[in-house]
Amino acid sequence: MMRGWRYWRLKTKLLFLTLFVSTLGIALVCASLIFVENRNYKKQLESELHVIAGILAEQSAAALVFEDNEQLTSIVSSLERINTIQQACVYNEQGNVMTSLVAIDEQPCPSVDQHLEVGFIDDVYRLLMPVTLDSETVGRLFLSSHLEVLRGHIRTFVWVAIGIGSAILLALVFLALRLQRIVSGPILTLSATAERIAMNHDYSIRAPVSGTDELGRLGSTFNEMIGTIQQQNFRILESRDNLERVVDARTSELSMANRELEAFSYSVSHDLRQPLRAIEGFAQALEEDCAEQLDDTGKDYLRRIRAASVRMASLIDGLLILSRVSRQPMENHPIDLSQVLREITDELKDINDHPPSEIHIQQGIQVVGDSRMLRIAFQNLLGNAWKYSSREEKRVIEVSARPEGRTIAIEIRDNGVGFDMRYIDKLFVAFNRLHTPSEFGGTGIGLATVYRVIRRHHGTISATSEVGKGASFVVKLPVFADQR
Amino acid sequence: MDIHSILVVEDNPDDQVLAVRALNSASENSPVIVLEDGQQALDFLFGDDARCSSSNLNSIGVVLLDVKLPKVSGLEVLKSIRSSPLTDWLPVVMLTSSDEPADLLEAYRLGANSFITKQINYREFTEQMTLLARYWLHVNKVPKTGSVPSSG
Numbered sequence: 346m347m348r349g350w351r352y353w354r355l356k357t358k359l360l361f362l363t364l365f366v367s368t369l370g371i372a373l374v375c376a377s378l379i380f381v382e383n384r385n386y387k388k389q390l391e392s393e394l395h396v397i398a399g400i401l402a403e404q405s406a407a408a409l410v411f412e413d414n415e416q417l418t419s420i421v422s423s424l425e426r427i428n429t430i431q432q433a434c435v436y437n438e439q440g441n442v443m444t445s446l447v448a449i450d451e452q453p454c455p456s457v458d459q460h461l462e463v464g465f466i467d468d469v470y471r472l473l474m475p476v477t478l479d480s481e482t483v484g485r486l487f488l489s490s491h492l493e494v495l496r497g498h499i500r501t502f503v504w505v506a507i508g509i510g511s512a513i514l515l516a517l518v519f520l521a522l523r524l525q526r527i528v529s530g531p532i533l534t535l536s537a538t539a540e541r542i543a544m545n546h547d548y549s550i551r552a553p554v555s556g557t558d559e560l561g562r563l564g565s566t567f568n569e570m571i572g573t574i575q576q577q578n579f580r581i582l583e584s585r586d587n588l589e590r591v592v593d594a595r596t597s598e599l600s601m602a603n604r605e606l607e608a609f610s611y612s613v614s615h616d617l618r619q620p621l622r623a624i625e626g627f628a629q630a631l632e633e634d635c636a637e638q639l640d641d642t643g644k645d646y647l648r649r650i651r652a653a654s655v656r657m658a659s660l661i662d663g664l665l666i667l668s669r670v671s672r673q674p675m676e677n678h679p680i681d682l683s684q685v686l687r688e689i690t691d692e693l694k695d696i697n698d699h700p701p702s703e704i705h706i707q708q709g710i711q712v713v714g715d716s717r718m719l720r721i722a723f724q725n726l727l728g729n730a731w732k733y734s735s736r737e738e739k740r741v742i743e744v745s746a747r748p749e750g751r752t753i754a755i756e757i758r759d760n761g762v763g764f765d766m767r768y769i770d771k772l773f774v775a776f777n778r779l780h781t782p783s784e785f786g787g788t789g790i791g792l793a794t795v796y797r798v799i800r801r802h803h804g805t806i807s808a809t810s811e812v813g814k815g816a817s818f819v820v821k822l823p824v825f826a827d828q829r
Numbered sequence: 830m831d832i833h834s835i836l837v838v839e840d841n842p843d844d845q846v847l848a849v850r851a852l853n854s855a856s857e858n859s860p861v862i863v864l865e866d867g868q869q870a871l872d873f874l875f876g877d878d879a880r881c882s883s884s885n886l887n888s889i890g891v892v893l894l895d896v897k898l899p900k901v902s903g904l905e906v907l908k909s910i911r912s913s914p915l916t917d918w919l920p921v922v923m924l925t926s927s928d929e930p931a932d933l934l935e936a937y938r939l940g941a942n943s944f945i946t947k948q949i950n951y952r953e954f955t956e957q958m959t960l961l962a963r964y965w966l967h968v969n970k971v972p973k974t975g976s977v978p979s980s981g
Contacts, residue, residue: 614927615897622926622949623843629951630850651950658949665927 355529363521364514371513375506382502386495390429390470394488397427398474402486405435406478409443417444431469432489438482457485468492531560535567548575603672610668617661625654656786663790666721667775670798675715682710682755685720686744689727697731701740710746712753712822714802722798725791726757726818732785733816734761752804752821759817763810772808833890833966834860838870838906839924840898847951848893848958855959859890859966867901870894871909874916887973889919891965896925896932904935911940918972920965 350358401420408416417435421444424430433446434454442454455461463471469489476484538552548571554564628650632639639647686706694700712719727742734740743758764772764779771777775793799806803823810816835852839845845863852861864870874886892910896903903923910916922943923936936944945961948954 611927611929614929615925618926618947618949619841619844622947622951622954623841623847625949626847626951626954627843630847655950 355532356525359525359529360518360521363517367514367517368510371506371510375503375510378506379499379502383495383499386498387465387470390490390492390495393429394470394472394490395474397424397430398472398486398488401433401488402474402476405486406476406483409435409437409476409484410478412437412443414444421446429490429494430488431491432487434487435476436485436487438484440485443484454487457487461487465492468496528560531555531564535564539567542571548578606668606672610665613661614665618658621654621658621661625651625658628654656782656788660788660790663788663794667790667794667797670718670721670794670801673715673718675718675801677713678716680712680714680716680719682712682719682723682746683708683744685716686710686723686727689720689724690742692724693727693731699735701731701734701742703739703741703743705741705743705745707745710744710753710755712755713825714822715798718798718801722795722820723757725795726820729791729818730757730759730761730816732761732787733763733780734759737761748824749821751824753824755820755822757818757820758815760815763812763814763816764808765812766810769808773806832858832860832888833971834862834888835962835966836862836864836870836873836889836892838864838867838893838898838903839895840866844895844947847954851951851955851958852962854955855962859962862889867898867903867906870898870906871901874910875913886915890971891961891969892919892921893961894921894923896923896936904932904939907936907939907941920969920971922961922965 353361401424404420405417407413408420421433421435424433424446430446432452432454435443435445436454436457437443440457445454447453457473461471461473463473469491472488472490474486474488475482476486535552538550542548542550551568551571552564554561554568628647632644632647636644683706690704690706727744730742734742737760739760741758741760744755745758746753746755748754762780762785768779771779773792773796776789778787778789780787796806799820799822805821806818808816808818837845837848837852839848845865849861849863852859862873864873894903894906898906907921907923910919910921917940920942921940922945923932923941924945924947925932926947928946933944943961945957948957
């Protein structure tokens, strides 16, 4: 029972304690009173009986000497009026019963020669007194008194004690309840208020406070605390709203900038190409229509004009792709990269002569990402491997993948000219090239685009190379739990 | 065989010249009508333009429509062509300098018959125009229209 003590309600605890202590107290008081009363009554009974026996012995001494039975019977029968006396026997010197007073259903007088127990025996008090005449024993007197009166007495006492105890207990319960209302009442109200606040998260609720005692102060301190929380909450909400407004403003600014950028690149793609087409077209027309008026130098200039415009066009295309992979929303789908790589190499084979003697693409490379962007990235990487190995006798391009922690590492390796590791810093920066246009054509935008795509996929790209021995690009893309 | 004309809607004078040159070299007999912006195209097709009579409209074999045009854009012109029973049958080939995917999708949604990115290399551009003229003027058949019977 006590194990649950700490889970009891405060009210129950207080009531239980009060009742327990007071019941114990009352019971102790009653018990000690009964004990004392019992003892006193017994003493009183004893002395009373001794007095009676003394008187009786004195009166019956002469009758015993003269063996006057009549006299003895009359003396003894006078005891009938004393209702505590159960039995009275008078013995002569030889121990024979001379006369007796026996209550109904009582045993006959005990014989005195045998060892007779006297004093309080069970429910009976027995007394044996010698009858003396001139300090000579002439007989004996036996008195037996039942304790029925004592029992009744004590019974009454117990009932009275129970009655008074119950009355006191009732009064105590009443008092305890009243006291509780004073002490635990405010605490219970406070705890109910706290519960309500916690449940509803409504910090505008206040606990009712009465008085300025400790409980009153507890209530007002509690209210102050809730007030502080309310204020702080308000401030937090306010600053959150502010923050949201700022974020909204920034977002709309950003999306406006994005829209502007989109419009910009749209018009770039239209408007920058148009003059280029005119330059290229008219140069061609000039070459065709006015061929006779142009000498070889003139024709060479025209060829250069046209080559420059084609180069410019591929720069514009590269920039547009770079800007597109930077701003386009990302899609995330599982992609069979091996399949994509095979398609890319097929395209490369279509537009280039002399394909590499060996192209190894590992089967079943699975990644998650935006298929268009990843296609652009791997088009560039494979295109580079293709381009920079074009001078080798036996060209080998190899794509392999291996899991590496929480990423998949995809390596594109070629045995081409490679690059000088001293310039690795410039590799992924737009418009930086590690080869001259006369060595290998290119815009310098390809690897910047690859870098951007991989970064948008939360991946990394690194490159290692040795001049003349080839290059290796390692793309690491995050692997998602359900991918494996 | 009917000789159909090619209607070119192109705002840039350079492109006009280059397109006409390429088309002429491709199909010498076909007349090329050049309009400079979207509004002119609408006036030509639906308005009181002197050049446009029902027989003229009937003689158009294909419309080459630039996507990006001043005043009324090429896509808007396409929309108008497709929404009038007088012109909804016309074969329309959209031309563009860019390869903006959004334009491509939108053009086909609006009912373009073809979509071509103009090549910067003029030789390739001429090739495109040759193929285009050959297909739309000689291979393809257009109906003898609708509300106004052709005089033949």
